[in-house]
Amino acid sequence: MSCLKNIYTCFPGGKHKVLTMSYDDGRTEDRRLVEIFNKYGIKGTFHLNSGLVRDDRVKMDEWASLYKGHEVSCHTVLHPTIARSPIEQVALQVLEDRRKLEQAVGYPVRGMSYPNGSYTKEIVELLPMLGIEYCRVVGNTDDFGMPEDYLTWKATCHHNHNLMDNGKRFLELHKTQYLYMMYVWGHSFEFPINNNWEMMEEFCHMMGGKEDIWYASNIEIVDYMKAAKNLKFTIDGDLVYNPNAINVWISVDGRIHEIPGGESIKIQ
Numbered sequence: 001m002s003c004l005k006n007i008y009t010c011f012p013g014g015k016h017k018v019l020t021m022s023y024d025d026g027r028t029e030d031r032r033l034v035e036i037f038n039k040y041g042i043k044g045t046f047h048l049n050s051g052l053v054r055d056d057r058v059k060m061d062e063w064a065s066l067y068k069g070h071e072v073s074c075h076t077v078l079h080p081t082i083a084r085s086p087i088e089q090v091a092l093q094v095l096e097d098r099r100k101l102e103q104a105v106g107y108p109v110r111g112m113s114y115p116n117g118s119y120t121k122e123i124v125e126l127l128p129m130l131g132i133e134y135c136r137v138v139g140n141t142d143d144f145g146m147p148e149d150y151l152t153w154k155a156t157c158h159h160n161h162n163l164m165d166n167g168k169r170f171l172e173l174h175k176t177q178y179l180y181m182m183y184v185w186g187h188s189f190e191f192p193i194n195n196n197w198e199m200m201e202e203f204c205h206m207m208g209g210k211e212d213i214w215y216a217s218n219i220e221i222v223d224y225m226k227a228a229k230n231l232k233f234t235i236d237g238d239l240v241y242n243p244n245a246i247n248v249w250i251s252v253d254g255r256i257h258e259i260p261g262g263e264s265i266k267i268q
């Protein structure tokens with residue numbers, strides 16, 4: 001006799017939608033962007049080059065305070081087009097960037113975005129050996145699916161590409177049988193060039209404070225999905241053990257269960 005249940009991974013709080021932002025190069029315009037994110041409770045990831053010390057970049061001694069509550073992530077030391085670089089130089093560009101970023105922010109830096117969008121199959125295979133767990137590519141999917149490969153993680157859209165339309169479509173998604181992700185990327189220095197700071201403000205105002213959306217940095221999504229995948233279920237599906245340190249949420253036949261880190265719970 002079958003007693004199968006429909007068991008689904010949920011995001012924290014039993015939610016099924018996540019919004020994340022991803023901004024490159026650490027330019028001084030990040031200050032205004034972070035202020036907007038913080039005002040509306042939006043979370044993001046900032047991919048920084050530790051070797052480009054220039055007046056138009058946020059200085060290392062400001063990183064920890066400016067990006068607090070968000071994620072600081074690799075973008076290589078000098079921003080080379082790495083598909084053209086010797087592979088051991090690529091390794092150094094990543095590891096040395098990690099080292100500097102970690103010294104500044106005080107946690108293991110495990111994310112990255114490809115500088116100039118440049119990568120090869122060989123680099124994708126190298127990154128996990130350098131402790132990199134995801135890496136963002138360029139381009140737009142105009143879609144809200146979860147990534148198949150976090151090492152070639154493609155965004156829903158650049159902020160200059162259908163941002164408001166995609167945001168409205170995302171807000172209207174209610175089918176709970178899917179997990180949905182909206183992922184926006186760009187560079188903060190583009191806002192003054194295109195004179196569209198107001199668009200980002202309007203977007204964050206529209207998207208912020210929603211009950212059914214989880215606001216997360218890139219690495220928080222990766223960490224959470226790994227934890228969810230690591231849950232241990234009985235064959236009967238009547239008990240689940242969460243060996244992770246963080247709590248994980250699932251739905252069982254439509255009912256939400258929160259499984260505390262390190263604990264087992266019975267599920268009906």
Ligand SMILES: [Zn+2]
Nearest residue numbers: 024025115116
């Ligand atoms: Zn860049």
